[in-house]
Each structure stands twice: as structure tokens, then as C-alpha cells.
Amino acid sequence: MKIRIYLKLLVPLLCIISGQTSSSENPLTGYEISSERYITDEFGNIKMRVNIWGHVASPGSHLVYDGIDLASLLSAVGGPKDGANFKKVTLYREKPDKxxxxxxxxxxxxxxxxxxxxxxxxxxxxxxxxxxxxxxxxLFKQIGTVNTIFSLVMIYLQIQYLAQ
Structure with missing residues (x-):
């Protein structure tokens, strides 16, 4: 509860200090500031939960600093795995953007x-x-699996043939 009150006081104050006076200039417009969306740590840093899925070292829900960019986020989750497709990275918003x-x-x-x-x-x-x-x-990873299955089938068939 205290976090919600502090954030509701802090964000408008930061906007005034940085020269943003209208809500149309506020980058947080449309995003509720509540304890579920933003969290402050013991040092007063504002953090948020972001989900990262797919071909990365540590997929899941991660607590990251507000203002993190995609490159830093990928580093925070241990980086991409070999074979990641960087041309089709997809970001899904919880709420529509502006x-x-x-x-x-x-x-x-x-x-x-x-x-x-x-x-x-x-x-x-x-x-x-x-x-x-x-x-x-x-496909290359699946070829190895298919090759192993075929090898096991061939061994089974050879054993059956020799047993006759």
C-alpha cells in the first residue's frame, strides 16, 4: 500500500522536474501505477515484471528495472540460445499502447x-x-532425434532377423 502511494506521488513529481507538465507527454499515460505493475526495491529503484519466452537461456517472468531496453533484457535472462530467430521477435502488450x-x-x-x-x-x-x-x-535438432529412432528400429530389425 505504501508503494502505491509513494509511486503516485513520485511520478507526477518526476514529470514536473523533467519538464513534462501535461499528461499527454507522460510516457506512463494509460498504464496504471499500482503495486502489481511497479515495485520498488530497498534502494528505491523502480522495477517491473516482464515475461520472456522462447529460445533464451532463462525463459520466464523476470523482475527488471523500469526503462530497460530489449538488448539489456536479453542479457538479464542469460542471452539467446544458438539458433534464435532475431528477425521475428514479438512483443505482446498487456494493454494497447498509445x-x-x-x-x-x-x-x-x-x-x-x-x-x-x-x-x-x-x-x-x-x-x-x-x-x-x-x-x-x-529441423537440424529434429534430424538427430529421427536418426536415433531409425537406428534403434534398424537394430531391432537386425536382432529379429538374426533370431530367425
Whole structure:
């Protein structure tokens, strides 16, 4: 309860200090500030929960700093696994953004080539980010499984043939 009160007082104060006086300029407009969305740690840092799924080292729900970008978030979850598809990273919003969008597709591969973070979109509380696996990587992994199954079937058939 104290966190909710402090945040409701803190955000407008920060907007005034940074020169933002109208709610249309406030980047948090449309996002409720409650104890479920933002949390402060013992040092007063504002944190939020973000979900990251897919082909990353540590998928799941993570508590991260407010204002984190996609590259830093990927680092916080241990990075992507080999075979991650960076061209089709998908971000799902809990609530529509100011343009009414709930889904954003991000070409993270462009960042890896140029290092330019200007195309990153802001991450909000309860966003879900999915890093898919490349189809080629999936097929190569499945070929190994199929090969093992065929080998076991061949061994079984040879044993049956020799037993006759």
C-alpha cells in the first residue's frame, strides 16, 4: 500500500522536474501505477515484471528495472540460445499502447548488425516477449532425434532377423 502511494506521488513529481507538465507527454499515460505493475526495491529503484519466452537461456517472468531496453533484457535472462530467430521477435502488450497496438514485431537482427538502439520500443510492465527458434535450427535438432529412432528400429530389425 505504501508503494502505491509513494509511486503516485513520485511520478507526477518526476514529470514536473523533467519538464513534462501535461499528461499527454507522460510516457506512463494509460498504464496504471499500482503495486502489481511497479515495485520498488530497498534502494528505491523502480522495477517491473516482464515475461520472456522462447529460445533464451532463462525463459520466464523476470523482475527488471523500469526503462530497460530489449538488448539489456536479453542479457538479464542469460542471452539467446544458438539458433534464435532475431528477425521475428514479438512483443505482446498487456494493454494497447498509445497507437492501439497490442503486438509489435521487432527486427533485432538490425540492432546486431548496426548497434543502433533507436528503433527499440519501450518495454512496459507485464509485456511478453517471444524469441522464436529458426526453422533450420529446429529441423537440424529434429534430424538427430529421427536418426536415433531409425537406428534403434534398424537394430531391432537386425536382432529379429538374426533370431530367425
Amino acid at each position: 497507437n492501439g497496438n497490442l503486438v509489435h514485431t521487432i527486427d533485432f537482427d538490425e540492432f546486431l548488425k548496426t548497434g543502433d538502439r533507436s528503433n527499440f520500443i519501450k518495454i512496459y510492465p507485464n509485456d511478453t516477449i517471444i524469441i522464436p527458434q529458426k526453422l533450420s535450427n529446429l
